[in-house]
Amino acid sequence: MRVPRARPISPHPALPQLVGWSRPPIPPHPAGGSGSRRPGEGRRAGAEENRAGRCPAAMPSPRSSPSRRAAPIPSPSRRAAPIPSPSRRAAPGPSPSCAAVALRSLLAADLRFSRQLGVCAGERSAWGSARPLLRLLEVSGHGVPWLAGTLYGLGRSESPAGREVLLNLLFALVLDLVLVAVVKGLVRRRRPTHNKMDMFVTISVDKYSFPSGHATRAAMVCRFVLHHLVLAIPLRVLVVLWAIIVGISRVMLGRHNVTDVAFGFIMGYMQYNVVKYFWLSPLSAPALFAVWNQ
Numbered sequence: 001m002r003v004p005r006a007r008p009i010s011p012h013p014a015l016p017q018l019v020g021w022s023r024p025p026i027p028p029h030p031a032g033g034s035g036s037r038r039p040g041e042g043r044r045a046g047a048e049e050n051r052a053g054r055c056p057a058a059m060p061s062p063r064s065s066p067s068r069r070a071a072p073i074p075s076p077s078r079r080a081a082p083i084p085s086p087s088r089r090a091a092p093g094p095s096p097s098c099a100a101v102a103l104r105s106l107l108a109a110d111l112r113f114s115r116q117l118g119v120c121a122g123e124r125s126a127w128g129s130a131r132p133l134l135r136l137l138e139v140s141g142h143g144v145p146w147l148a149g150t151l152y153g154l155g156r157s158e159s160p161a162g163r164e165v166l167l168n169l170l171f172a173l174v175l176d177l178v179l180v181a182v183v184k185g186l187v188r189r190r191r192p193t194h195n196k197m198d199m200f201v202t203i204s205v206d207k208y209s210f211p212s213g214h215a216t217r218a219a220m221v222c223r224f225v226l227h228h229l230v231l232a233i234p235l236r237v238l239v240v241l242w243a244i245i246v247g248i249s250r251v252m253l254g255r256h257n258v259t260d261v262a263f264g265f266i267m268g269y270m271q272y273n274v275v276k277y278f279w280l281s282p283l284s285a286p287a288l289f290a291v292w293n294q
């Protein structure tokens with residue numbers, strides 16, 4: 001018959017393996033507060049955070065960690081050991097959630113990729129000789145020529161239909177400037193470090209890069225023009241190509257990261273929906289058109 005071996009009582013399941021048996025039991029902390037952590041508690045707290053919806057990817061898996069493999073399997077009696085107080089369990093600090101880990105990885109890849117694509121960021125960059133051409137594209141998608149051109153067209157237009165379209169284009173351009181300024185001011189993402197701040201006419205929020213104002217404007221103007229101008233197919237293709245090239249050139253010039261431009265395209269595309277919804281016409285804004293037609 002086998003006689004069960006007597007097992008000394010340990011104050012904590014992990015202590016026997018880590019500090020030996022000769023150590024006197026540690027009394028439970030009276031306040032359960034910020035006393036010194038016992039070995040093994042951090043691991044337990046981490047596991048609890050994991051159960052509470054933390055990202056498993058952010059934690060080393062038990063298989064990947066040799067120290068975890070060596071950890072003792074708690075027996076039923078050990079499981080009855082004193083439960084650490086909530087304040088002790090909170091001590092290791094929050095580990096990043098899945099979304100935060102994914103976002104951080106995406107942003108790191110974005111920075112790396114955008115730096116590689118910034119081949120015209122300076123005159124001495126790999127494609128530095130193409131920089132003047134890309135800067136011309138920059139002006140073609142800038143707010144000033146678009147606002148000036150629209151105002152000029154409005155002043156010269158003699159047809160009510162033309163005036164209506166141009167008035168709505170003016171509204172779209174102003175809306176775009178306001179929305180981009182608001183998002184840039186909220187997100188406050190710095191422009192890439194390799195960007196030379198030699199841009200044509202900027203306003204204060206333009207020190208920020210998210211989203212790309214050129215990309216929003218290019219996408220929105222592209223949709224606007226395709227909907228309201230009767231153009232031959234080659235010209236329509238050219239308008240779409242222009243919008244895409246303006247966006248790509250922002251990254252090549254080092255002005256933006258890829259995500260700034262990608263979000264800018266989406267935002268500009270959706271801005272046109274807003275313009276369409278609030279379309280100004282003699283029916284929806286009679287006062288405005290009455291003044292204009294006098």
Ligand SMILES: CC(C)=CCC/C(C)=C/COP(=O)(O)O
Nearest residue numbers: 143144201202206211212213214
């Ligand atoms: C001053 C006016 C009327 C518009 C500013 C246009 C501008 C500089 C936008 C910035 O574009 P990115 O965000 O693509 O660099």
